[in-house]
Amino acid sequence: MPGKAGGRLQTIRGFYRNYVKKHYEEAHRFKAQGGRIAWALSTTPVEILYAFNFYPVWPENYSSVCAALQASVMLAERAEKQGFSKDLCSYCRIGLGSTFDPSGAPEGGLPKPDLLVATSCACDIHLKWFQVVSRKLNVPLLFLDVPYNKSGHPPQGLEDYYVKRYVAELERMIYFLERFTGTKLDQAKLRRIIELSNECSDLWLEVMAYRRAIPCPMGAEDAFSAVFFMLGYAGTEEAVSFYRKLRDEVKWRVENGIGVLEDERFRLAWDNIPLWYNLGFFDYLKGFGAIVAIESFSLTWAGSLNPSKPLESLARKHLANIANSSIDYKKNLFLRLAKEYSLDGVILPLNWGCKHMSIGEVEVKNELQEKLGVPSLILEVDAADPRGFIEAQVKSKVESFIELMKQAKQAKR
Amino acid sequence: MEALKRMEEGLKRRHELAKGWKGKGVRVVGWISSYTPEEIIKASGALPVRVLGALGATPYADVYLPTNMCPYLRSCFNLAKTYSYLDGLVVSNACDSLGKMFDVWRYHAGTPYTWMINTPHTNTEDAQSFFLEELERFKDSLSSFLKVEVNEDSLIDAIRVYNETRRLLKELYELRRMNPPPIYGGEALEAVLYSSIAPKEEVNEVLKLLVGGVKEAQGRVKEGVRILISGSIMDSKEIVDVVETSGGVVVADDICTGSRYFWEPVEEGGNPLKSIAKRYLNRAPSAFMMNSYDRFNFTKDMIKRFNVDAVIIFTLKFCDPYLMDAPILMEELKAEGIPALHLEWDETSPALAGLKTRVEAFIEMVKG
Numbered sequence: 064m065p066g067k068a069g070g071r072l073q074t075i076r077g078f079y080r081n082y083v084k085k086h087y088e089e090a091h092r093f094k095a096q097g098g099r100i101a102w103a104l105s106t107t108p109v110e111i112l113y114a115f116n117f118y119p120v121w122p123e124n125y126s127s128v129c130a131a132l133q134a135s136v137m138l139a140e141r142a143e144k145q146g147f148s149k150d151l152c153s154y155c156r157i158g159l160g161s162t163f164d165p166s167g168a169p170e171g172g173l174p175k176p177d178l179l180v181a182t183s184c185a186c187d188i189h190l191k192w193f194q195v196v197s198r199k200l201n202v203p204l205l206f207l208d209v210p211y212n213k214s215g216h217p218p219q220g221l222e223d224y225y226v227k228r229y230v231a232e233l234e235r236m237i238y239f240l241e242r243f244t245g246t247k248l249d250q251a252k253l254r255r256i257i258e259l260s261n262e263c264s265d266l267w268l269e270v271m272a273y274r275r276a277i278p279c280p281m282g283a284e285d286a287f288s289a290v291f292f293m294l295g296y297a298g299t300e301e302a303v304s305f306y307r308k309l310r311d312e313v314k315w316r317v318e319n320g321i322g323v324l325e326d327e328r329f330r331l332a333w334d335n336i337p338l339w340y341n342l343g344f345f346d347y348l349k350g351f352g353a354i355v356a357i358e359s360f361s362l363t364w365a366g367s368l369n370p371s372k373p374l375e376s377l378a379r380k381h382l383a384n385i386a387n388s389s390i391d392y393k394k395n396l397f398l399r400l401a402k403e404y405s406l407d408g409v410i411l412p413l414n415w416g417c418k419h420m421s422i423g424e425v426e427v428k429n430e431l432q433e434k435l436g437v438p439s440l441i442l443e444v445d446a447a448d449p450r451g452f453i454e455a456q457v458k459s460k461v462e463s464f465i466e467l468m469k470q471a472k473q474a475k476r
Numbered sequence: 477m478e479a480l481k482r483m484e485e486g487l488k489r490r491h492e493l494a495k496g497w498k499g500k501g502v503r504v505v506g507w508i509s510s511y512t513p514e515e516i517i518k519a520s521g522a523l524p525v526r527v528l529g530a531l532g533a534t535p536y537a538d539v540y541l542p543t544n545m546c547p548y549l550r551s552c553f554n555l556a557k558t559y560s561y562l563d564g565l566v567v568s569n570a571c572d573s574l575g576k577m578f579d580v581w582r583y584h585a586g587t588p589y590t591w592m593i594n595t596p597h598t599n600t601e602d603a604q605s606f607f608l609e610e611l612e613r614f615k616d617s618l619s620s621f622l623k624v625e626v627n628e629d630s631l632i633d634a635i636r637v638y639n640e641t642r643r644l645l646k647e648l649y650e651l652r653r654m655n656p657p658p659i660y661g662g663e664a665l666e667a668v669l670y671s672s673i674a675p676k677e678e679v680n681e682v683l684k685l686l687v688g689g690v691k692e693a694q695g696r697v698k699e700g701v702r703i704l705i706s707g708s709i710m711d712s713k714e715i716v717d718v719v720e721t722s723g724g725v726v727v728a729d730d731i732c733t734g735s736r737y738f739w740e741p742v743e744e745g746g747n748p749l750k751s752i753a754k755r756y757l758n759r760a761p762s763a764f765m766m767n768s769y770d771r772f773n774f775t776k777d778m779i780k781r782f783n784v785d786a787v788i789i790f791t792l793k794f795c796d797p798y799l800m801d802a803p804i805l806m807e808e809l810k811a812e813g814i815p816a817l818h819l820e821w822d823e824t825s826p827a828l829a830g831l832k833t834r835v836e837a838f839i840e841m842v843k844g
Contacts, residue, residue, distance in 0.1 A: 146803030148820065150544070150794050183597050187572050187764065190597070191800030194768055198804065206766055208597045210606065211569045213578075228596075228606045235602075390579040413542050418794055419572035421542040426583060443544075 068325035069316055071285055074309045078288040082305070083128060086120075086296070087170040093118045094174035099244070102176040103295070104193065106184035106384055107207075108233065108377045110260050110298045110368075114253040115240045120173050121295040122192075126157040130339035130447035132169050139448055152416035153448035155192045162196055175200065178243065180236075182207040185386040186419060205239055207232040209382060215392035218366060218379035229378035257370045260298035264365040266306035267293050271365070273313045274356050275404050278322020279330060280313045283355035284345040287337050293364040328352030329407045329468050332400050334359045334393075334424070335414050340449040347458070351465045356404045359385060359396060390423035394430045401437050408438050408468045415445040438471050440464040477693065479686035480663055483670040486682075490525070490673045495561050497523050497675070503563040503622055506587075508552060508578075510732040510762070511568035511595045513752045515742065516615050518634040518676065519626045526672035527552045527559060528711040534824050540580050545794050547824040548709045549577045556585035564589030564621065566614070570764045571797060589621045597766040599757035608753045615749065631748035637676045642738040644683035645671060649735060651690055652727045653782055656699040658690045661726020662713035668734055669711065700725035701839050702783060706775055706805065707731050707790040708762065708798050715790060715821060718832045723839040728782035730775040736760045763797035771801070772808050779814060786815040786842045788835065793822040815842050 094100050101117040103109060112119050129135045135153065141160035143149055149156075165172025179197055181189040181204070190206055197204040209232070210225045237248050270289075274281050289309055292302035316322070331348070333355045338344050345355060366380035385393060397409060409431055411424040428439040440460060445451055486493060494504050503522040507514060517524035529551025534541075537554035559565075565587045569575045575592070582590045594610050596603035619626045648667060651658055667686060671679045703724040705716065710733050716726050729735055742748075742755040760774040761767070779787065787809055791798045802818045809816040817838040821831055 146806060146818065148791075148799045148802075150820075151796060151799055155800075187797050188800060190766060191763075191768070191797060195800065195804060206597075208603065208766065210594045210596070211575055211592075213569065213575070213592045213594060224606065224609050225594075228602065231602045390576060390583075413544065415544050418542075418545045418796060419576045421544055422573060422576035423579060424542065425540050426580065443542075 067319070067321045069280065069321040069323055071323070072281055072309070072312055074305075074312045075285045075288050078291075079128075079131075083124075083291060084170065087125075087173075090118050090120050091171070091174045099177040100174045101178045101180055102173065102193070102196070104181040104185070104189045105294065106182050106209075106381050106386070107180045108236075108381065109295060110253065110256045110373070110377065111233065111236060111240070112180065113256045113298050114248060115244050115246065117178070119295060120176075122158040122173065123154045124291065124295060125161070125169075125173055126154040126447055127336070127339045129157050129161065129169055130449070131342060133340060134167070134169055135340060135447050136450060138168060150416065152186075152188045152192075153445050155188050155416070157447060158192065159195060162199060176202050178202065179204040180207075181205075182209050182381070184209040184381050184384050186417070203243070205236060207236060209387060212382050212384075212388040212392070215389040215395070216383060218383040221379060221382055225382055226375060226378050229382055230374045233374045233377060253373055254370045256298040257368050257373050257376075259300065259303055261368050261370070263293065263297040263302045263306055264367060266303065266310050267361075268365050270306065270310050270313050271357065271361060273310075273317050276317040276322075277330075277405060278320070278324060278327040279354045279356040280316035280322055282323045282345060282349070283333050283337065283358055284342060286355075286358055286361050287342070290361050290364065293361075297364070322354070324349060324352060324354055326352050327354055329465065330354060330356045330405055332357045332359070332397065332404060332406050332409045334397070334409065334411045334427070335417070335420060336360055336412075336446040338412070338444055338449075338452065339447050341452065348461070351461075353408075353465065355410070356406070357400055359393070359400075362396070386420060390426050393423055394427055397427050397431055398434060401431060401435050406437055407472055408440065408464065410440050410442060412442045412444050412446070415443065415451060416448070417446070436471055436475065438464065438467045477686065477689045479682050479689055480666075482682050483666050483686070486670050486674050487666060490528075491558055491561070493674065494523065494525055498561055504561060505564040505566060505589070505618075506559060506562045507566045508549075509568040509570035509574055510737050511570045511756055511764075512566050512593065513611060513756055515631060515634040515638050515748075515752055516611065516618065516626065517566065518638065519630040520618050520622050520624050521630075522563065522618075522622060523675055525562075526669070527555075527565070528669065528673070529555065529823060531712055531714060531823050531826050540584060541577065545577075546571070546573045547792055547794065547822045548711060549573055551711070551823055553577060553581060553585075556581060560586065562587050564591070564618070566591045566593065566618075568593045568595040570595055570762060571795075573794075589618070591617055595764075596757065597764065604753055604757060607757055608750060611749055611753055628748055631752070632744075635742045635744060635748055635751070637680070639741040639744065640680050641671055641676050641683065642741050644680060644687060645738045647687050648683065648690065649728070651687070655702070655783065656697045656725060657727050658693050658697060660697055660716075660720055661703070661705070661729070662716040662720060664726070665710060665713045665716050665729075665734060668737055672733070672737065697725060701842050702727045702785040703839075704728040704775070704779055704782065704784040704787045705731060705734075705790055706787055708792055708795055709733050710790070711823070714826065714828060715831070718828055719788060719835055722832055722836040723843070724786075724788075724835070728778045728784055730760070730771070730778055732762050735778065736762065736774075763801045768801050768804065772805055775805065776808075776812065779812075784814070786838070787817070788838070789816065789818040791818065791820050793820050
């Protein structure tokens with residue numbers, strides 16, 4: 064039944080200009096004024112960096128910005144020329160390229176780091192990437208070794224000695240930062256940051272829960288922008304106030320029966336990251352009446368922390384990250400999402416440079432089909448390097464997939 | 477040389493041989509990644525065998541695994557049906573792709589027992605105690621699956637046998653310091669591969685024969701440019717043959733199916749499980765480990781020790797840790813004045829002729 068079409072959310076309008084660009088400018092200013100910049104890769108416990116007054120910048124986010132601004136090929140090629148294989152993670156190649164030579168890069172490149180922080184949580188590449196940056200820029204690297212969540216446990220089901228191991232790594236991080244900055248950790252400050260981070264996470268999860276509504280009030284095109292704070296800036300007042308506004312708008316839409324689309328025909332979930340160089344892809348899907356109602360990526364960065372057990376709860380949150388967990392975890396996640404979000408289909412992009420997140424997509428696809436009769440589409444694409452993207456081929460796959468979902472829906476009736 | 481023939485045969489007939497042992501009541505446990513402490517499997521009375529792939533297409537793996545991943549692991553999984561005789565499969569999470577491929581193996585291969593050991597990326601004291609806990613749990617889980625007791629004595633015995641294999645392999649490698657070496661690089665690779673798929677008592681016997689035979693065999697290898705091969709895994713010798721039919725002779729390596737498999741022994745005399753944990757975290761590291769420079773230093777030591785003229789880095793396509801390390805290792809070698817070549821290759825579509833052209837050109841250049 065056709066409803067009222069809301070289109071994209073008001074709160075997200077001008078998101079890049081108002082928030083992302085502003086953050087990069089602020090980071091440059093902070094550095095110029097003598098502040099410390101930490102480059103951090105995803106799954107770094109940013110709350111601890113805040114507690115030591117670092118301004119964190121996220122090279123992976125920067126790579127996605129470069130891709131969205133169509134600068135990724137130029138930068139990736141600068142890394143490839145120095146011997147880094149084209150099959151490597153595109154985020155990494157873009158990041159290295161802009162480190163080797165930032166000329167002409169968006170926002171003039173990233174401000175020079177005082178410290179590099181990475182963990183083994185998301186992938187092997189993170190460590191190696193920053194090892195290269197550390198060598199080229201002569202900047203110290205702090206690396207946290209995180210045990211792999213081989214059983215795919217949720218945060219509360221993890222083995223104690225896994226949690227203990229990561230807590231010890233966080234303690235080592237604090238020990239290092241105390242010496243690096245010459246200041247003791249301010250426990251009260253960390254507690255306050257953790258509280259803000261929690262508030263952020265709760266609001267974000269509330270927004271995600273509202274997206275279960277039919278029609279869906281918020282699509283992936285908005286979620287992949289708005290997740291920016293959750294990804295790297297949770298623990299700030301700015302993030303909390305932004306998510307409060309976002310929550311209010313999404314809530315209002317749901318209470319008034321307003322969806323993104325006027326005629327919502329297919330509800331989808333999206334795994335992995337989007338095609339940053341082609342965000343119009345979501346509009347293309349909308350042309351079929353298909354809305355992406357939820358992304359595994361959006362749920363990856365949220366997680367409640369316990370202010371009275373800051374390190375333990377940070378450890379639990381990150382150990383149970385989707386990238387650090389077995390395929391069981393992903394299968395269970397999508398089975399749950401399919402029910403909660405009344406999904407008609409799932410899109411599973413095989414992000415070319417991201418090998419280990421590509422392994423298991425066939426398992427997710429088969430599981431959804433066998434257990435719930437929900438079809439999936441596996442797309443071989445790269446998230447940030449457009450060179451291998453053949454639009455006509457991808458579109459013909461999407462069209463067949465839409466037909467498949469139509470049939471599956473009819474069969475269920 | 478008879479010993480070489482036995483090894484070559486053993487490798488070729490490895491599935492048949494393993495099934496033979498199974499017929500005699502020995503349980504067979506496969507393992508992937510040289511961070512898997514085989515001693516524990518051995519101490520349980522089971523036969524540990526390294527899972528190896530094979531050159532060529534991977535139709536079965538294509539059904540379940542994406543194309544943008546480690547060709548070695550794809551090739552191993554492709555043989556999952558061939559490996560249906562395994563009672564167990566044990567892996568260490570020595571790279572992201574192996575971690576996830578382990579799940580796919582669990583889902584489809586039907587291997588009765590499967591286990592993953594979480595290996596830390598570092599060797600700090602805290603990492604050691606975590607790893608020790610992982611080994612305790614693996615030991616308990618394997619013992620309860622096999623319904624056997626693994627105790628200090630059986631671990632000590634296993635360590636002794638394994639250290640003997642390591643000592644003999646090292647002795648064999650040391651002979652390659654001669655110019656020309658008395659044994660081809662391809663043969664040395666097969667000696668190591670054979671050592672990882674046959675019972676160690678048998679391995680030790682054959683290695684003793686081999687070392688003795690090689691000592692007496694002078695002039696069987698033609699002098700050539702002395703090459704060290706660097707990389708992750710080579711599960712068959714074709715790629716080494718490419719080098720050795722192009723004017724090079726492979727005298728040393730820095731790979732997990734070569735020196736990094738056996739270079740360091742387990743300390744004897746202490747708490748055996750603790751010593752095992754220590755050995756595996758302190759061994760010549762693979763690119764999975766946190767500090768790549770530890771590995772580069774090992775490579776440089778080998779270069780000196782074996783009087784190496786040039787290095788060829790063979791990186792398996794899509795192997796992220798090594799692909800990331802390669803440009804830096806190239807820089808490091810350049811700084812030392814050692815000629816080096818980086819090649820990517822894919823055992824699932826080897827294209828050896830193209831590789832050979834590049835290797836020949838490189839060796840010509842080194843000859844000057």
